[in-house]
Amino acid sequence: MKMTKRELDTAKTREILIESAENLLQQKGYEKMSVSDITKASGVAKGTFYNYFNKKEEIIFELNKRHMNGLSNKIKSLSVDDPSISIRRYLVDFLQIIVNSKVNLARQWVRFVAASSNTEKWQYDNELLQKLIKGLIKSERLKPNTPVNELSILLTTEVYGIIFSWCITPETIDPVKTINSFCDLQLNSLIEPYVNK
Amino acid sequence: MKMTKRELDTAKTREILIESAENLLQQKGYEKMSVSDITKASGVAKGTFYNYFNKKEEIIFELNKRHMNGLSNKIKSLSVDDPSISIRRYLVDFLQIIVNSKVNLARQWVRFVAASSNTEKWQYDNELLQKLIKGLIKSERLKPNTPVNELSILLTTEVYGIIFSWCITPETIDPVKTINSFCDLQLNSLIEPYVNK
Amino acid sequence: MKMTKRELDTAKTREILIESAENLLQQKGYEKMSVSDITKASGVAKGTFYNYFNKKEEIIFELNKRHMNGLSNKIKSLSVDDPSISIRRYLVDFLQIIVNSKVNLARQWVRFVAASSNTEKWQYDNELLQKLIKGLIKSERLKPNTPVNELSILLTTEVYGIIFSWCITPETIDPVKTINSFCDLQLNSLIEPYVNK
Amino acid sequence: MKMTKRELDTAKTREILIESAENLLQQKGYEKMSVSDITKASGVAKGTFYNYFNKKEEIIFELNKRHMNGLSNKIKSLSVDDPSISIRRYLVDFLQIIVNSKVNLARQWVRFVAASSNTEKWQYDNELLQKLIKGLIKSERLKPNTPVNELSILLTTEVYGIIFSWCITPETIDPVKTINSFCDLQLNSLIEPYVNK
DNA sequence: GATGAATGAGCATTCATTCAT
DNA sequence: AATGAATGAATGCTCATTCAT
Secondary structure, three states, rough: OOOOHHHHHHHHHHHHHHHHHHHHHHHHOOOOOOOOHHHHHOOHHHHHHHOOOOOOOOOHHHHHHHHHOHHHHHHHHHOOHHHHHHHHHHHHHHHHHOOOOOOOHHHHHHHHHHHHHHHHHHHHEEEEEEEHHHHHHHHEEEEOOOOOHHHHHHHHHHHHHHHHHHHHHHOOOOHHOOOHHHHHHHHHHHHHHHHHO | OOOHHHHHHHHHHHHEEEEEEHHHHHHOOOOOHHHHHHHHHHHHOHHHHHHHOOOOOOHHHHHHHHHHHOOHHHHHHHHOOOOOHHHHHHHHHHHHHHHHHOHHHHHHHHHHHHHHOOHHHHHHHHHHHHHHHHHHHHOOOOOOOOHHHHHHHHHHHHHHHHHHHHHHHHOOOHHHHHHHHHHHOOOOEEEEEHHHO | OOOHOOOOOHHHHHHHHHHHHHHHHHHHHOOOOOOHHHHHHHHOOHHHHHHHOOOHHHHHHHHHHHHHHHHHHHHHHOOOOOOHHHHHHHHHHHHHHHOOOOOHOOOOOOHHHHHOOOOHOOOOOOOHHHHHHHHHOOOEEEEEOHHHHHHHHHHHHHHHHHHHHHOOOOOOOOHHHHHHHHHHHHHHHHHHHHEOO | OOOOOHHHHHHHHHHHHHHHHHHHHHHHHOOOOHHHHHHHHHHOOHHHHHHOOOOOHHHHHHHHHHHHHHHHHHHHHHHOEEEEEEHHHHHHHHEEEEHHHOOOHHHHHHHHHHHOOOOOHHHHHHHHHHHHHHHHHHHHOOOOOOHHHHHHHHHHHHHHHHHHHHHOOOOOOHHHHHHHHHHHHHHHHHHHHEEEE
16 A cells, blocks of 8 residues: 655654654653644644644653554464463563663653553553463463453552652663562462463 | 740741642642642742742652651561561551552652652662661561562562552552552562571 | 536535535634634535635625625515505514524624624615615605615614624514514604605 | 722732723724733733733723723712603713724624623613613602613613614714714603603 | 732644645 | 645743742
8 A cells, every 4th residue: 555745744744743752752751841842853833743633642642652562462472382481571571662762751651641540551551461361371371260350460560660660760770670580589479370281 | 845936837837838738739730739729728928938948849848758757767666576577567557658648649749759860769768678677687587698678679669569550540459458468479488588487 | 507517516615615604603603713614514625715715704705695685686676565564574574684594693793793894784784775765765655855864874773783782682682573663663753754645 | 098009009000901901902802912912012021911810801891890980870860850861861971981982992892792692791781771760760750650671671772783883884873973863763752651741 | 927919931722824736 | 626734923821930028
């Protein structure tokens, strides 16, 4: 499916706006990044922003979507491995994405998620994990009586806690290392009763 | 140490300002709470706020100080008990304080802590835990080779993660219950190697 | 005079634009009705509006023209009747047209007419009345010394006042009833000296 | 009751804002007069406007209040005169006030009153007239069976119609002359049945 | 210490209009 | 003739902070 030159142009403008916003978000934070900042950095007129987004807020959702894309695709391939390994791999991937996007962006994300009782993001992440666990049950890697819900909540909470702590003391916390040591120490004993050998 | 009537008056004004700010913070969040809101709610003139605080931001620090007061006093009494019990008690107390202050205030706290690389708060909480663990070592409840630092970081991270998750989905997460089940499942096995029997 | 298919299409587009504008004018008022609103409601692109009208304002003139069309045709047939009856009939028709177009549209009309010293509309209405009175003189229903100008101004003023009052308190004023009682009470005595019996 | 220097200053600022607004309203109309225009013309900062008025709209009410002040005080003194004379005097005064305030201001007033179904102003004017008529009944200048309501509505409608027409064609209409000739021709015959001789 | 008027930068958002395709 | 992306001026309003009284 080809794009006309015009469609290409608008896609490009959209892209530039999103990238500029990402940079600014990292530098200044959501509240201090004005729409004007974004358009100036993008080299377009202020009004142009509103040709692509209805509200300033919308650009945050956009950024999230991009970052977490791909993760959900991996779920399937992970579902057939050894549970302890595949869960670890998933958690590490998740945190790696966050780490890659720089700590300031993560901070904004924390602030945004915590601000309004904006449940969606948490729910989404929780459901991805549930999908993974259910996949492992289906492929008979885990027993049918595995407490899917409790397990996914526990793991999401763990991951969120790590991100949060990382935001606060990035020098002290290495998210990937932390999640690995969590897996070493606790994950195995948590899932052991439900693993099919 | 006595206060003159004048000193009492100004102490009272300060008190009222802080209380009003706490209420408003809960209702509206930091950004949407204006200095004007605070002074109106306190029944004083707008300018009066600046007789007590240099910047709007300052009042947040004040609030934090108050909430976590008292907790540090308990440390000593806890240091002589059974490690698993005393650590659990401390963590439960910590979360109980947060829960008591309502979810909206916790949200603001999360937002604030995450915003600037405001390390202080995290450090402070982490140090309290270290004090507790060191106390337990001193009273020979825990072995000298207990990895104080790793353990305190792990526990702080856990607690912060729970608070964060609670802010996002208060219906799903009961912080006290969650920390208890964390202690049941994981705390014991974590500290077991270091417990003096 | 036939239209080609193309001419028909463009005539239709024009029509749709005008109709959409009329609806929106009623609902939102002139200032709050954007060109974008009009084109969206019409199912055409924003730019299309400017193929048919030079400025947003122009569409108002268009609407006015349409509404008052037809009224001028009746003048001739009315000119040969009993003066008191034909003038009353004319005034009632006039107000009926306004009433039919809903009070919100009338309000916009009032606002528009009052805004700029937009004399045209008033002049036009006044001249129609003069035509009627002159017709009645010509058909010898009224005497030649009838003060055409004074009379038409007086009547136009009366009618405009009723519309205006109706816009303000539509519950209190029934335009048609009001004009009828005006005719009952005052019209007869006003024109009596000039009626040929 | 004295005013402190400070109170005097704020009263003065308020005054200047209102005066500037009145001038601008006359020149540009409500929509095209920005808050910025008002404050610039007043020589104060933009924010200052909002120390005195909550919304831009509020200044219109303020202006109306001022213009119509005084009229209501006259009611009492008029109530004891010959009905036809006192009513005429009242109507002439009313229109004189409008005429004095320049046609462009009257236009804005018409636009404003017609915009929202802003009934208040009409009601207020209608009630003033009712007060006058009731006063005349009380002082036995008019009979008790005078149809107060019908009469006041009829007269308010008449006056509003004249103002409206004047806004549209100020060259054609002289409001005071028009109301006088209305009184000559119609008022007497309207109230005659109810006058006590 | 208390007051509250004044400040003015700052912001999100709207919208009529243009114009290259 | 139709499109719709781009424009950028304009606007109402907020608010932390200052400072003369």
